[in-house]
Amino acid sequence: MKFLARMQAPLGVLTLIALAVGLWMVWNAPADFQQGGAVRILYLHVPSAKMSLFCYVFLTIASIVHLWKRSETADILAEAATAVGISFTGITLASGAIWGKPMWGTWWAWDARLTSMLVLLILYKGLMVLRHSMDDPTKGARATAILAIVGAVDLPIIHYSVVWWRTLHQPPSLAAAEKSGIHISGPLLPPLLAMSVAFILMGVYMLTLKARQIEAQRKLDALEAARLHHE
Amino acid sequence: MLKAAYRIAWKDVAGDFRRRATLSSMLFFAISVLVVFQAAFEPDRKEALRLLPGLLWATTLFTTLVGLGRVFQAEEEDGAFEGLLLASVPRGVIFFGKWLGNLLLTLLVELMILPLTMVLFNVDVWRQAGEILGILTLGTVGLTGLGTLLAAMTQGARSRETLLALLLLPLTAPLLIAGVQAMAGILTGGEVTPWIRLMVIFDVIYLALTPWAFGWLVEE
Numbered sequence: 096m097k098f099l100a101r102m103q104a105p106l107g108v109l110t111l112i113a114l115a116v117g118l119w120m121v122w123n124a125p126a127d128f129q130q131g132g133a134v135r136i137l138y139l140h141v142p143s144a145k146m147s148l149f150c151y152v153f154l155t156i157a158s159i160v161h162l163w164k165r166s167e168t169a170d171i172l173a174e175a176a177t178a179v180g181i182s183f184t185g186i187t188l189a190s191g192a193i194w195g196k197p198m199w200g201t202w203w204a205w206d207a208r209l210t211s212m213l214v215l216l217i218l219y220k221g222l223m224v225l226r227h228s229m230d231d232p233t234k235g236a237r238a239t240a241i242l243a244i245v246g247a248v249d250l251p252i253i254h255y256s257v258v259w260w261r262t263l264h265q266p267p268s269l270a271a272a273e274k275s276g277i278h279i280s281g282p283l284l285p286p287l288l289a290m291s292v293a294f295i296l297m298g299v300y301m302l303t304l305k306a307r308q309i310e311a312q313r314k315l316d317a318l319e320a321a322r323l324h325h326e
Numbered sequence: 327m328l329k330a331a332y333r334i335a336w337k338d339v340a341g342d343f344r345r346r347a348t349l350s351s352m353l354f355f356a357i358s359v360l361v362v363f364q365a366a367f368e369p370d371r372k373e374a375l376r377l378l379p380g381l382l383w384a385t386t387l388f389t390t391l392v393g394l395g396r397v398f399q400a401e402e403e404d405g406a407f408e409g410l411l412l413a414s415v416p417r418g419v420i421f422f423g424k425w426l427g428n429l430l431l432t433l434l435v436e437l438m439i440l441p442l443t444m445v446l447f448n449v450d451v452w453r454q455a456g457e458i459l460g461i462l463t464l465g466t467v468g469l470t471g472l473g474t475l476l477a478a479m480t481q482g483a484r485s486r487e488t489l490l491a492l493l494l495l496p497l498t499a500p501l502l503i504a505g506v507q508a509m510a511g512i513l514t515g516g517e518v519t520p521w522i523r524l525m526v527i528f529d530v531i532y533l534a535l536t537p538w539a540f541g542w543l544v545e546e
Contacts, residue, residue, distance in 0.1 A: 221496070
């Protein structure tokens with residue numbers, strides 16, 4: 096944790112620079128001939144979608160380490176990853192809706208990816224609620240870690256079933272529209288890469304900040320408990 | 327070993343039969359859900375047939391939540407849960423027993439829900455009743471398996487019933503999707519096999535995973 100404290104300020108500066116460079120590149124990127132200026136939302140949307148999944152992978156690893164080694168640090172990192180992950184998932188869904196309104200003509204469609212993302216958001220929320228609804232923090236931490244692993248097993252099944260559900264029943268019009276978005280031509284790629292790097296840095300920075308805050312909070316709770324015990 | 331699991335399950339089922347607590351509240355909850363659906367959608371016969379898979383699954387899901395809220399109720403007082411854990415069998419077997427008891431009660435309620443739904447919504451699918459019950463059973467295995475783990479997980483949590491719903495509904499989304507699609511396939515002659523395969527995969531994964539997870543959960 097001390098290492099995180101020393102890393103935080105330089106990491107913050109680096110994140111700011113990367114974000115500034117990335118946004119400058121997005122500003123100067125050519126507008127898509129079909130999507131116009133709205134394509135710029137995707138430079139925010141795609142990296143944040145990746146980050147919401149990365150956070151879950153990180154959360155799963157931290158949960159396994161916590162169960163295995165009973166490490167408090169791993170548990171703090173898992174709790175921090177949940178908070179960071181839910182914000183990125185929220186940003187992904189919101190930016191996707193803003194992009195979808197002019198492009199698809201609707202804020203929301205029960206597309207496979209959208210549905211999976213929504214389930215991921217609920218799962219993150221469930222993890223947060225479960226942790227804080229336990230009186231005994233050790234018990235809460237363990238239950239949350241197990242739920243995170245159960246979720247990690249479940250997420251691929253959910254995604255698979257939802258993809259199946261949407262493609263068997265609807266002509267994959269949305270998938271086709273998304274596919275045309277995947278064919279990113281040359282000049283659009285560098286800003287996407289820059290924004291991805293910026294978002295990774297931002298995710299790590301948020302994780303650091305949140306982990307230190309949780310650690311301080313736990314120390315404070317322990318002191319408070321000791322004081323009450325003393326009186 | 328299996329005898330121990332069977333005994334735990336029997337203790338729960340027989341105990342519930344004597345008190346008629348869980349079984350009757352699940353059944354009456356299911357009936358009130360059906361009343362809500364009727365009032366909300368007012369389907370005619372044709373619509374009712376189309377809505378039937380969704381009606382059955384939504385009712386099952388909500389009813390299961392009522393049952394799951396009480397899986398560990400008998401163990402909540404006087405340190406009975408610790409007593410159960412002290413039994414000289416692996417923790418996975420204890421979990422298996424608790425799951426089996428819950429599964430039996432839930433299946434029993436479903437057996438009563440199906441004819442009730444047909445009567446209340448004026449649809450006649452008696453000929454496919456066996457297949458429909460089979461699919462309900464397949465979904466209920468996974469639903470109660472994961473649900474029993476979540477019930478153990480939320481034991482001692484504040485407002486646990488809400489928490490249980492918040493956790494169970496997203497995680498069992500594949501079962502709900504596959505169950506509704508498979509049932510619709512049976513009623514209208516569409517695709518059934520891939521959905522059944524999906525449910526079997528889900529059931530197998532969770533029946534293998536949950537006893538281990540339970541062991542981790544209750545370890546001191």
